[in-house]
Amino acid sequence: MLMKHVIMNSQLPFLCCANNCMLLASSPLFRRQRFLIRSFGGSIDHCRNSGSGKMQSGQVLFDAEDIVRAITPALDQSRHKGQAGNIAVIGGCREYTGAPYFAAISALKIGADLSHVFCTKDASPVIKSYSPELIVHPVLEESYNVRDEDKKIITSKVLAEVDKWLERFDCLVIGPGLGRDPFLLDCVSEIIRHARQSNIPIVVDGDGLFLVTNHLELVRGYDLAVLTPNVNEYKRLVQKVLNSEVNDKDATQQVLFLAKQIGGVTILKKGKSDIISDGDTVKSVSIYGSPRRCGGQGDILSGSVAVFLSWARQYIEASGQDSILSCKNPAVLGSIGGSAIMRKAASIAFSNKKRSTVTSDIIESLGKSLEDICPAGSSCL
């Protein structure tokens, strides 16, 4: 199995599966290639804790790009629409329309087959007009549009509309451009509960994190949830959960502890390096990204993680014990894949557009980012 991979991708002679290739991993060739990868900014994931079904101490680990190659599905003519991913973004209100678009279109540009947005009626025509590629459902409501006596029935209607579709989705992205309207957030809380009941993974970002930080019970113990906080969102989460301040000196240990305290959800802490933990393992992705901090990059990341989480889940279900990856948590693998592709795309966009780089430029670079790591013309691993 390993030899096949080695032959199929000449960039990967150092790839190894902990169970059967320690000799190869210890070879001079392996060490030299690994050094080159480090020198050119590739990330090495670190496993700090071992646990059931996760990486074991002493294993030689895959880097982020290896994981992308492993979980990205092969393309062939026999596949049909939906098999490469059906993603839904819950977000978009009167005030914010760009964020849900960025998340949803990123999912498509990475390779999902279908991408939906569930937003308010006001936001819908605008989001639709950004791109005919998205399926936009104008179903959410904000308080200004709803009388108190109608709230119950309207909540039911919103949920019925979402439920019609829910089982078809491989992952929900909750939060981009959601806003903080209390009635809308109540509806979204119910959507999260329904998704959880149906075992549908969720990626929570932006105002979704505001909601979840105030209602931790929505995600506590749900191992198919990924939270993607930026600096400020992380600070609020740490204060709420750990009742302490952010510890930058030992950031990985704090992310690990935080994830454990929320019952094994996966946290992707965005920063100079992205730190990812499910409370069991902790990994970092430090592929060189972009020094531009234009708004919207978090939305790309959330859509990207959603796709890779779906693919990782498919990969793990299909490969079972034959998986070449020691890590069996699709939320962690999806976070690593999403982070790697996003950072690489940002780097490509910045090299072309420099200070003028905007979020749409990064989205246009997602395809090249994935193609550079995992060419579509060949099975990747």
Place this chain on the structure above:
Amino acid sequence: MLMKHVIMNSQLPFLCCANNCMLLASSPLFRRQRFLIRSFGGSIDHCRNSGSGKMQSGQVLFDAEDIVRAITPALDQSRHKGQAGNIAVIGGCREYTGAPYFAAISALKIGADLSHVFCTKDASPVIKSYSPELIVHPVLEESYNVRDEDKKIITSKVLAEVDKWLERFDCLVIGPGLGRDPFLLDCVSEIIRHARQSNIPIVVDGDGLFLVTNHLELVRGYDLAVLTPNVNEYKRLVQKVLNSEVNDKDATQQVLFLAKQIGGVTILKKGKSDIISDGDTVKSVSIYGSPRRCGGQGDILSGSVAVFLSWARQYIEASGQDSILSCKNPAVLGSIGGSAIMRKAASIAFSNKKRSTVTSDIIESLGKSLEDICPAGSSCL
């Protein structure tokens, strides 16, 4: 006549008309070129049944690209607006706006002169915003906007609006983004009846297939109707019409039988190879397409088939007994042409954009797809 074609298009020395060129078809040059076409993924159409006005057993057959070349009209300065096709898409509702846009813009990009969309009032501004090229009529209504007591008069108004234009259209595409609102579908049933009375061809896809599968009388026996089911739509059609399950082992025979049972409508079953039958002949188009299964490709196909069906009808009417094509059914020829152009465009788009390919990329490749087969600078056949 044949020699003229041979001289005009150096790619086609092997072209043959069953009535007058069997010697040429049997030449070593013909066989070698045919072999090369097969080797590079060109499709060979198979005639399984012969019948009145259709291909005869033992004939040397044209491949899909030959048919495109035969039916694509010559371009010259003396032609005027509308002669290359005036297409209308019936679809677009509050929920779906991308699909009718994809179908309508594809018709234009292939070479139709005019492309209309008849959609709901909510969908209209969004579809208009996608492109100034389309003529968008906000005439359809959904139930939520109509009181029961007004339904009759509103149906009459909708039909009057469509009827004003109907005679000008060369083909209707019914279904992309139509939705499943019962009142809207009732109106569309009437539009189909009117189109049929006026002998205007129809291509039925998406939610139009949902309607037609439940009301087979709308298309039964109408030989200018093309149904373009995907895997799931085909399954429902087979269950409804044949009261059986899909037979993948002898797919061509089942499509043939299904088309016959619906009275000679043409069925274009989408899949790894597209299978096309009018209940009399059965053909397949297997030009290499794309392994990407992003949503919206079916909409391109429906717009594409509409254009080629119009052109095939013009070609057959103009050439009469001089037609170089044995097949005289414009619905079948249009399905072959539409399928060939769509698949080739998908292949071109994928070669450029890989996993990042979205439907708009394929639409942008339609022109090159047609140009590669049938250069605009010369008469094609």
